[in-house]
Amino acid sequence: MQRRNFLKSALATSAATLASSASAQAPASSAREYYQLRKYTLRSGPQGKLSDQFFSSALIPALNRLGLNSIGAFKVQFGPQTPTTYILIPGTKLETVVDVDLILAKDAEFLKAAEPFWTAPAKEPPFQRIESTLLKAFEGYPKLTVPAKASKRIFQLRTYESATPLDHIRKVEMFHHGEFEFFRRSGCDNVFFADGLVGPNLPKLTYMLAFPDLDALDAGWARFNADPDWKKLGADPRYNFEPTVSNVDNLILTPAPYSQI
Incomplete structure (x- = not known):
């Protein structure tokens, strides 16, 4: 009963805080991309x-x-x-x-x-085979960002699956409570962040980061994981009473010569 009440409270809090934080971060005129x-x-x-x-x-x-x-x-380099x-x-x-x-x-x-x-x-x-997934950009990151062109760059495509819809909502909320900025100041180039609408293994979210090379990727994640604000967010009882993510799919991609990203 105690866990059930906590879950109800967490769901209500997640919905309210996600809406308020998203509206504060997303420009009013920005239409969310699919x-x-x-x-x-x-x-x-x-x-x-x-x-x-x-x-x-x-x-x-x-x-x-x-x-x-x-x-x-993008072509799969590791995966x-x-x-x-x-x-x-x-x-x-x-x-x-x-x-x-x-x-x-x-x-x-x-x-x-x-x-x-x-x-x-x-x-x-x-x-x-061809597989398609339909995604919708997060409210707090409504449009894709094309990273600066470089002679060499790699992309990291990450998908987080959650055990329940509530866990998924709480994980999305964490992005809106600072993860976009944590990635940016850790040296990671944000490309897009999106909810899975149609496709396998729902509920899930998918996002993409860009780096000059694998060394920069490792360094960026080290800074992210050491960020005191990230540690504080991860320790919040709203997010750590049970895992928000049940499975992670992680791919390292290289852009094809004809890629526009």
Whole structure:
């Protein structure tokens, strides 16, 4: 009974504080973006070149014509199921982000450029599977940030799954109570932070950070974990009475030459 009352209190507090902190951080005119995050599990061999041509010459230009910009294209450097390419499609109009394939099917220029990929023979497919997750940007971080271009950079894509919806809400709340800033002052470049709306392993959130290299990544996380404000937040009874995260998926990605992020 005591735990149940604590949970009810925590849920009410989380909802109220999340709303107030988000409204304080997000500009009133900022529309929250949606993200379609596509995972293309590819095949080793010559078909990899066909996939790169599709992404660079067909898909990304067509998405730009739809007004969808800052398209991310990333290859898995460390993580399971390589070769794999992730395509990040941001946009403020949900219908456009969700209906991308239906819209592109009416784009003659896209269909011409995409033909080698779309019509590849079944015995030589350019990919094994495509998985898509629909995300919505956090209220406190409503738009994707494109990091400064550099000759060398890596990206970290992290997904936090939670055991219950309440645990998920509490973890999202922690980001709005300082984690954006903790990352920034630790030397991590924030790219996006978003809730999972549709996809596997819900409830979950996904975010992306950028670094010059692996040494910078390690140094950034060391500073983050040592931050006294982070330690104080993590020790708050609202967040430490049980784990807010039950599983972490962590990938190190490198941008493809045609990535716009």
